[in-house]
Amino acid sequence: MSRPTQAFIDRSALTHNLSIVRKYAPHSRVMAVVKADAYGHGLLQTAQALANVDGFALLELDAAINLREAGYQQPILLLEGFFSTQELALFERYRLSAVIHHPEQIAMLLASRHPQLNLFLKINTGMNRLGLRPEKVSEIIGQLQKNHCSKNITLMTHFASADDPSQHDSVIQQLQCFQQVVHTHAHPSSLANSAAIMCYPQSHADWVRPGIMLYGASPFTDRTAADLDLRPVMTLTSKIIAIHELKAGDKVGYHGLFQADCPMRIGIVACGYADGYPRHAPTNTPVLVNNQQSRLLGRISMDMLTVDLTNIQDVQVNSPVILWGKEISVDEVAQRAGTTSYELLCALAPRVEKIAC
Structure with missing residues (x-):
């Protein structure tokens, strides 16, 4: 029997979450962000569920080509653009759009024999990560148009703090x-990520670029996905593979970080940080065992974790475990582990089987 760790991908939740995007931004086209294997959900099955979206955005050239070869005709945007002049032929062949964020990319375009791309000029408005200097944009547009380097130009930027209400002034700036x-x-133009879609309607413009909200997680720390009517797409599951009885004083796992203060029953689950479960998730992080609320105990191992079975009814080896999903929010697990749902979803390991449902 194969290892029982699996991720179930709810395609109907993806389409529902897309409808929430359209509800917030009814007059904008939607560029679904599917980078990092669609945030760990599987690129092609995610694209299939989002087939009526207006465009796709990602970072990986080979993944963009896969989308085009799978038959998707929408605009496909490479969010970091191209990295060499050799890639420009592929951009032209597969009708891929490129973000331009640095003068070197412009120099590549001017020197190439592959003009007439759809370009998104990224403007650095204060995040200071990627982007062209605002005062240079007019000059750059003139250069590109004079040298016939573009079919169409879209202007874009990215917000640094749209998910933080205390940073409202920064977003407005x-x-x-x-x-x-x-x-x-x-x-x-294109500005709005998931948080801005929901909080800053003045930023919606021609294109919005939802990411995390499509996958049913919240971009905010003070509002849950359920509060936002978002449905979790991924449910990470496994099974109990061993059961032990402990007496008071017994320790659990590496370095004995958990010690029983009374007799108790524990279960070993076939899931660990090599599967993408966060190593720093502490004791008492919620887990569902046999459809009953339980908790983690001790340190997460590479391939296993430990759960409390003391008050769980009818549990045995092969009993089902839900680590996050519809019943336990990935946002809550991430918060307990001191990270974000973005990281947990994207960190899902290739060895975890993804099953569309």
Whole structure:
């Protein structure tokens, strides 16, 4: 029998979450962000569930080509653009759109024999990660148009803190910086990530770029996915593979981080940090065993973790375990582990079988 750790991918939840995006931004086209294997959910099965989306955005050139070869005709945007002039032929052949965020990319375009790409010019409005200097944008647009390097130009930026209500002023500053640049240009624009889609309608513009909300997790620390009517797409499951009886004083796992203070029963689950479960998830992180609330005990191992079975009814080897999903939010597990749902979903290991349902 194969190892029981599996991730079930609910395609109907993906389509529901897309409908929530459209509810918030009814006048914008939707560029679904499917980078990192669709946040760990599987690129092609995610694209199939989102087949009526207006476009896809990702980082990996081979994944973009896979989407195009699978028959998707929508715009496909590479969020870091191209990295060499050799890649430009592939961009042209597969009709891929490129983010331009650095003068070196412009130099590659000007020197290439593969012009007429759809370009998204990324403007650095304050995040200081990727992006062109605002005062250089007009000059760059003139260069590209003069040298016939683009079919279409879209102007874009990315918010640093749209998910943090205390950073409202920072978001508005970025928005104002962007508007100062684009008001003199008749080009489409794209600004809003998941958090901005829900909190800053003035940022919706021509394209919105939802990521985490499509997968049913919340971009906010103070609002749950359920609060936002988002449905979890991934349910990570496994099974009990061993059961032990402990007496008071017995320790559990590496370094004995958990010690029983009374007789208790524990179960070993076939899932660990090599599967993508967070190593730093502490004792008392919630787990569902046999459809009953339980908790983690001790340190997560590479391939296994330990759960409390003391008050769990009818449990035995092969009893089902849910680590996150519909019953236990990935956001809660991430919060307990001191990380984000983005990291947990993207960190799902290739060895975990993904099953569309």
